[in-house]
Amino acid sequence: KQEVTQIPAALSVPEGENLVLNCSFTDSAIYNLQWFRQDPGKGLTSLLLIQSSQREQTSGRLNASLDKSSGRSTLYIAASQPGDSATYLCAVTGANNLFFGTGTRLTVIP
Amino acid sequence: GAVVSQHPSWVICKSGTSVKIECRSLDFQATTMFWYRQFPKQSLMLMATSNEGSKATYEQGVEKDKFLINHASLTLSTLTVTSAHPEDSSFYICSAPAPAGGNYGYTFGSGTRLTVV
Numbered sequence: 001k002q003e004v005t006q007i008p009a010a011l012s013v014p015e016g017e018n019l020v021l022n023c024s025f026t027d028s029a030i031y032n033l034q035w036f037r038q039d040p041g042k043g044l045t046s047l048l049l050i051q052s053s054q055r056e057q058t059s060g061r062l063n064a065s066l067d068k069s070s071g072r073s074t075l076y077i078a079a080s081q082p083g084d085s086a087t088y089l090c091a092v093t094g095a096n097n098l099f100f101g102t103g104t105r106l107t108v109i110p
Numbered sequence: 111g112a113v114v115s116q117h118p119s120w121v122i123c124k125s126g127t128s129v130k131i132e133c134r135s136l137d138f139q140a141t142t143m144f145w146y147r148q149f150p151k152q153s154l155m156l157m158a159t160s161n162e163g164s165k166a167t168y169e170q171g172v173e174k175d176k177f178l179i180n181h182a183s184l185t186l187s188t189l190t191v192t193s194a195h196p197e198d199s200s201f202y203i204c205s206a207p208a209p210a211g212g213n214y215g216y217t218f219g220s221g222t223r224l225t226v227v
Contacts, residue, residue, distance in 0.1 A: 044154075046216075093216075098205070101153060102153045
């Protein structure tokens with residue numbers, strides 16, 4: 001069964017810093033990988049989607065990479081802002097479902 | 111596009127009562143809908159998969175008689191928590207595969223915070 005792990009579980013950085021969130025998965029047979037953001041008590045907002053044939057995707061200050069063979073993805077956030085504070089979840093898509101990581105709680109300190 | 115509308119966003123109910131949560135795909139047809147539950151500080155856990163016109167598939171450990179799922183149309187799936195207990199208090203969220211040809215991946219409802227008192 002697919003297992004998705006995110007490291008670190010929590011991260012605190014001062015405003016303006018660049019940061020990297022990590023996601024690893026055990027089964028490389030995935031269709032795609034998706035990064036989400038979740039604010040407390042809110043639903044998920046999709047940030048980036050990487051197809052299994054792609055290596056990276058970019059949106060604004062966000063860049064996500066995917067290395068299927070090693071079972072890893074990273075989410076790079078440039079010039080962090082207090083508004084980036086949230087929990088970030090990665091999810092990999094199998095044949096019929098998503099498998100979620102445990103999330104990284106990010107706090108950007110003004 | 112590819113919006114899933116989930117209602118209510120929060121609900122408080124008494125122990126023993128039932129609560130219905132609705133998820134509608136607004137601008138696309140969702141033949142499949144996934145229902146997740148999230149306890150505080152934990153990740154989302156899949157509860158069940160609903161398929162339009164057929165019985166839902168429940169994950170191991172999820173009581174099908176307690177969590178009734180109905181997917182009566184291509185745009186509506188409902189989750190009913192029957193005889194709710196305080197331990198059912200959680201955040202429930204639905205998800206549907208985004209339409210092919212546009213954004214692949216999944217689109218999520220905004221979630222329902224259920225508190226059973």
